Amino acid sequence: xxxxxxxxxxxxxxxxxxxxxxxxxxxxxxxxxxxxxxxxxxxxxxxxxxxxxxxxxxxxxxxxxxxxxxxxxxxxxxxxxxxxxxxxxxxxxxxxxxxxxxxxxxxxxxxxxxxxxxxxxxxxxxxxxxxxxxxxxxxxxxxxxxxxxxxxxxxxxxxxxxxxxxxxxxxxxxxxxxxxxxxxxxxxxxxxxxxxxxxxxxxxxxxxxxxxxxxxxxxxxxxxxxxxxxxxxxxxxxxxxxxxxxxxxxxxxxxxxxxxxxxxxxxxxxxxxxxxxxxxxxxxxxxxxxxxxxxxxxxxxxxxxxxxxxxxxxxxxxxxxxxxxxxxxxxxxxxxxxxxxxxxxxxxxxxxxxxxxxxxxxxxxxxxxxxxxxxxxxxxxxxxxxxxxxxxxxxxxxxxxxxxxxxxxxxxxxxxxxxxxxxxxxxxxxxxxxxxxxxxxxxxxxxxxxxxxxxxxxxxxxxxxxxxxxxxxx
Numbered sequence: 132x133x134x135x136x137x138x139x140x141x142x143x144x145x146x147x148x149x150x151x152x153x154x155x156x157x158x159x160x161x162x163x164x165x166x167x168x169x170x171x172x173x174x175x176x177x178x179x180x181x182x183x184x185x186x187x188x189x190x191x192x193x194x195x196x197x198x199x200x201x202x203x204x205x206x207x208x209x210x211x212x213x214x215x216x217x218x219x220x221x222x223x224x225x226x227x228x229x230x231x232x233x234x235x236x237x238x239x240x241x242x243x244x245x246x247x248x249x250x251x252x253x254x255x256x257x258x259x260x261x262x263x264x265x266x267x268x269x270x271x272x273x274x275x276x277x278x279x280x281x282x283x284x285x286x287x288x289x290x291x292x293x294x295x296x297x298x299x300x301x302x303x304x305x306x307x308x309x310x311x312x313x314x315x316x317x318x319x320x321x322x323x324x325x326x327x328x329x330x331x332x333x334x335x336x337x338x339x340x341x342x343x344x345x346x347x348x349x350x351x352x353x354x355x356x357x358x359x360x361x362x363x364x365x366x367x368x369x370x371x372x373x374x375x376x377x378x379x380x381x382x383x384x385x386x387x388x389x390x391x392x393x394x395x396x397x398x399x400x401x402x403x404x405x406x407x408x409x410x411x412x413x414x415x416x417x418x419x420x421x422x423x424x425x426x427x428x429x430x431x432x433x434x435x436x437x438x439x440x441x442x443x444x445x446x447x448x449x450x451x452x453x454x455x456x457x458x459x460x461x462x463x464x465x466x467x468x469x470x471x472x473x474x475x476x477x478x479x480x481x482x483x484x485x486x487x488x489x490x491x492x493x494x495x496x497x498x499x500x501x502x503x504x505x506x507x508x509x510x511x512x513x514x515x516x517x518x519x520x521x522x523x524x525x526x527x528x529x530x531x532x533x534x535x536x537x538x539x540x541x542x543x544x545x546x547x548x549x550x551x552x553x554x555x556x557x558x559x560x561x562x563x564x565x566x567x568x569x570x571x572x573x574x575x576x577x578x579x580x581x582x583x584x585x586x587x588x589x590x591x592x593x594x595x596x597x598x599x600x601x602x603x604x605x
Contacts, residue, residue, distance in 0.1 A: 208531055
């Protein structure tokens with residue numbers, strides 16, 4: 132790295148330190164979101180997520196040294212989260228001191244999960260020090276995703292990648308799962324809740340609904356379709372229970388959705404979406420295996436993978452599993468016994484070490500970790516105790532929401548409901564992805580944002596109640 136780059140980095144860091152905490156948090160979170168896919172996720176040989184995490188730790192030191200303007204509300208799920216954070220710390224030091232894994236590899240393996248979950252108390256403290264911070268971050272996330280979703284649609288039209296996110300080919304078209312999709316869906320729940328309660332939507336909010344649904348459709352991902360359908364049904368049930376659902380608004384929104392589906396059929400997207408969804412139903416009921424050394428994309432294959440990892444963790448250490456073991460440190464005796472997993476291309480030192488030999492052999496090297504089902508990685512790194520604590524966290528969170536229907540969020544009912552639904556949707560997707568193990572900083576933001584919920588009648592001097600819920604754009 133040249134001296135000029137080092138000088139610019141120092142100047143940038145000094146400038147960063149003089150900004151307001153909420154602006155610092157926006158910059159750090161933008162980096163943790165990998166530039167929202169608008170730039171490569173590696174900068175000067177290091178993932179930009181790591182830069183963002185380090186900046187968030189700097190923010191954490193600052194906000195914990197400041198006096199809160201509004202004391203944080205007490206929540207049962209936050210108590211469970213603190214227990215889980217303590218357990219993650221135990222697993223980390225157990226990996227270093229008992230299992231004696233290399234410190235560099237252990238930090239690499241642990242950072243996404245450990246630092247990700249530790250972002251929650253940092254966000255909570257930030258929102259206590261600056262009560263306007265959550266709304267500030269929500270507005271900017273809304274603005275960025277509103278601008279970026281049309282680019283996703285344009286990618287599909289042009290059939291060429293325009294962003295740096297995950298893009299794969301699917302039946303002659305592009306399959307795009309942007310890193311900011313969870314926030315698109317979060318805002319979709321918020322706007323849908325406002326619409327279903329007959330609240331007048333701004334034009335940009337109606338456009339956002341259509342763009343979010345289109346972005347979901349263009350992911351061509353069965354698990355996301357199922358989770359959105361399930362969570363959407365829960366939204367209607369919750370609003371009906373809370374007396375917020377208006378029949379006329381429900382009919383109007385349903386008509387708009389039918390119109391959108393018609394447009395998708397006209398463009399050919401709906402046929403591919405339907406085929407993808409139907410193939411998911413086939414995979415759920417399929418018992419066919421594609422072989423020991425190939426990726427089994429059936430639902431039973433994912434469960435088989437999770438079952439294998441649970442059994443291995445039980446045999447190694449039921450409480451802590453294997454700890455934060457790096458993929459390169461997995462013993463050959465363990466790897467040779469794997470029947471399920473993702474085929475590896477190489478090692479951290481040589482990313483193509485294995486792939487170069489695949490042309491000459493039918494034997495493949497399977498990864499210990501997987502992106503197919505989060506529970507496999509959670510039990511490997513934190514043991515059965517970690518799995519139970521994650522379940523307890525979500526169950527406590529869900530029960531608290533369901534049992535405190537009169538509680539109020541400073542940004543209104545729709546935002547509180549949207550945060551709740553998005554956490555549950557991400558929990559559902561643990562069976563079809565690495566939520567709650569990867570991208571945990573998003574969960575941290577959601578949990579911290581929901582923690583602003585307080586019992587009815589408790590007033591916050593710095594954030595007076597509004598006659599109308601805040602518009603997330605303006």
